[in-house]
Amino acid sequence: MSEEETAPRLQLRPPQQPRTSGPIVPPGSIAGRALVAVISIMTFLACLAVGAVVLVSDTAREWQRDVGREVTVQVRPIDGVDLDRELARASDILRATAGIAVVRVLSRADNERLLAPWLGQGLPLDALPIPRLIVLELDQRTSADLGALRVRLTQEVRGASLDDHRQWRDRLALVSRSVVALGVVILILVMTATALSVVFATRGAMASNRDIVDVLHFVGAEDSFIAREFQHRFLVLGLEGGIYGGLAALLAFLSASGAIRFLYGQAGEQQLAMLFGSFAIGWTGLAGIVLTVCAVAAVTAVTSRWTVRRYLAA
Amino acid sequence: MIRFENVGVRYGLGPEVLNDVSFEIEASSFQYLTGPSGAGKTTLMRLMFLGLKPSRGQLTVFNQNAATLTGVPLAAARRRIGVVFQDFRLLDHMTTYENVGLPLRVLGKDEASYRADVVELLEWVGLGNRLDAYPPVLSGGEKQRAAIARAIIAKPDILLADEPTGNVDPALGNRLIRLFFELNRLGTAVVLATHDYHLIETFPARRLVIDAGEVLDYD
Ligand SMILES: Nc1ncnc2c1ncn2[C@@H]1O[C@H](COP(=O)(O)OP(=O)(O)OP(=O)(O)O)[C@@H](O)[C@H]1O
Numbered sequence: 001m002s003e004e005e006t007a008p009r010l011q012l013r014p015p016q017q018p019r020t021s022g023p024i025v026p027p028g029s030i031a032g033r034a035l036v037a038v039i040s041i042m043t044f045l046a047c048l049a050v051g052a053v054v055l056v057s058d059t060a061r062e063w064q065r066d067v068g069r070e071v072t073v074q075v076r077p078i079d080g081v082d083l084d085r086e087l088a089r090a091s092d093i094l095r096a097t098a099g100i101a102v103v104r105v106l107s108r109a110d111n112e113r114l115l116a117p118w119l120g121q122g123l124p125l126d127a128l129p130i131p132r133l134i135v136l137e138l139d140q141r142t143s144a145d146l147g148a149l150r151v152r153l154t155q156e157v158r159g160a161s162l163d164d165h166r167q168w169r170d171r172l173a174l175v176s177r178s179v180v181a182l183g184v185v186i187l188i189l190v191m192t193a194t195a196l197s198v199v200f201a202t203r204g205a206m207a208s209n210r211d212i213v214d215v216l217h218f219v220g221a222e223d224s225f226i227a228r229e230f231q232h233r234f235l236v237l238g239l240e241g242g243i244y245g246g247l248a249a250l251l252a253f254l255s256a257s258g259a260i261r262f263l264y265g266q267a268g269e270q271q272l273a274m275l276f277g278s279f280a281i282g283w284t285g286l287a288g289i290v291l292t293v294c295a296v297a298a299v300t301a302v303t304s305r306w307t308v309r310r311y312l313a314a
Numbered sequence: 315m316i317r318f319e320n321v322g323v324r325y326g327l328g329p330e331v332l333n334d335v336s337f338e339i340e341a342s343s344f345q346y347l348t349g350p351s352g353a354g355k356t357t358l359m360r361l362m363f364l365g366l367k368p369s370r371g372q373l374t375v376f377n378q379n380a381a382t383l384t385g386v387p388l389a390a391a392r393r394r395i396g397v398v399f400q401d402f403r404l405l406d407h408m409t410t411y412e413n414v415g416l417p418l419r420v421l422g423k424d425e426a427s428y429r430a431d432v433v434e435l436l437e438w439v440g441l442g443n444r445l446d447a448y449p450p451v452l453s454g455g456e457k458q459r460a461a462i463a464r465a466i467i468a469k470p471d472i473l474l475a476d477e478p479t480g481n482v483d484p485a486l487g488n489r490l491i492r493l494f495f496e497l498n499r500l501g502t503a504v505v506l507a508t509h510d511y512h513l514i515e516t517f518p519a520r521r522l523v524i525d526a527g528e529v530l531d532y533d
């Protein structure tokens with residue numbers, strides 16, 4: 001036998017090294033699996049709501065910006081009035097107005113091109129009383145007085161009207177505001193449901209751990225110590241459920257944008273991109289998901305702590 | 315230290331299991347609490363370790379009215395009291411070592427600061443080789459010793475032990491009693507509930523005798 005092998009045996013007894021301290025609240029005593037499942041589902045729903053809100057408000061903002069920068073002036077043909085002269089007068093007025101960056105008078109050929117999809121090609125459009133259009137792009141720095149411009153145009157140009165797409169913009173704003181409000185309501189409901197299930201789970205855990213709580217009290221633990229132990233367990237559960245739910249939401253967003261790309265191809269993607277932005281969740285969306293997961297975990301921990309304190313005080 | 319004045323206790327709507335009890339436990343004193351089974355020893359203990367409020371009368375613990383003690387002051391008072399429960403009340407999901415270290419852990423102490431003390435005490439009560447065992451696999455006597463170790467690890471001002479020698483052989487029983495006397499010599503007041511009269515004869519000390527809820531004798 002070599003010396004190395006015998007040496008340890010010659011010691012009297014190695015000092016006992018007890019295992020380090022485990023959790024005070026036994027993990028198995030909490031309906032943990034069920035709670036994690038509930039929290040994952042809630043987080044998933046919350047993330048979808050956040051994603052939808054981000055998507056809609058981003059898209060709406062882009063739309064509003066594009067739509068808001070364009071103003072159209074329409075000059076209708078009137079019997080006995082020279083349309084081209086009226087058109088020229090209108091464009092003179094517009095060019096003289098401050099705050100307008102570009103004035104583009106659409107030619108008859110432009111008109112034909114625009115109407116071709118509806119009326120077919122080669123129609124004798126000259127015979128039809130088609131209004132002529134002037135497209136304006138507003139200067140982004142100075143704002144034009146559209147009200148005064150409208151009055152002046154209708155007074156000085158026969159058959160002219162000005163459309164700043166305000167109705168569209170207002171409706172768009174209303175829709176996007178409603179969607180955001182709906183999203184916030186859903187978020188509040190989901191958070192409330194999460195908090196309530198945590199309250200029930202905590203009460204259950206407290207009841208089934210009554211003996212442990214008693215012993216902790218008798219060895220001099222303060223309520224805050226006991227609450228902290230429970231809060232810690234529930235924070236872990238909340239984080240676990242939150243991460244599952246957040247990952248599921250991330251997958252859902254990724255597969256949705258993947259599916260759109262697959263179904264519509266590049267061209268379709270461009271159309272959809274116009275409609276819904278890129279539909280990729282982007283950094284804002286990712287931050288939203290992370291924030292939601294953290295919020296769910298925090299709600300879980302705080303709620304369980306509050307429940308324990310109330311339970312102990314009763 | 316702990317003063318009873320005309321204290322009465324009833325459980326729910328039942329009869330009074332203690333009536334008009336008056337006495338005082340002095341600091342650094344040693345007394346046996348004896349009386350037949352069902353006399354109310356455990357009930358008296360529960361009053362003293364603040365696990366039960368008197369139905370009537372005045373109970374004063376460390377100069378504070380026990381009836382109105384709650385929250386942080388209650389926890390502070392309990393830290394000065396070590397208890398050996400008749401049914402041990404060890405936590406089954408913790409090892410012997412963790413159970414004994416619990417009173418120090420709830421004080422917020424770092425484990426490294428008390429590990430050696432806990433191990434030493436467990437060695438002393440003969441559980442040095444059972445540190446990592448869980449209470450369900452301990453024998454009755456081993457549980458008893460773990461419960462005693464937990465009660466004294468935080469050096470309480472008063473030790474309340476309910477039948478602490480009920481489950482051990484006479485030799486170990488005597489050793490544990492000597493441990494209690496040693497603690498008392500170092501300044502800890504000790505109240506030891508027992509109906510083992512042989513023990514009382516072997517280690518004579520003051521006796522608080524109760525029967526049917528009344529104090530018969532406190533010599
Ligand atoms: N939780 C309770 N609810 C109702 N009655 C109780 C309760 N605990 C004890 N009692 C009653 O109070 C009386 C005193 O009980 P206690 O446990 O104090 O006796 P003891 O002196 O400790 O007895 P032993 O020597 O057998 O341990 C008994 O009649 C018992 O039935």
Ligand SMILES: [Mg+2]
Nearest residue numbers: 355356400476
């Ligand atoms: Mg008893």
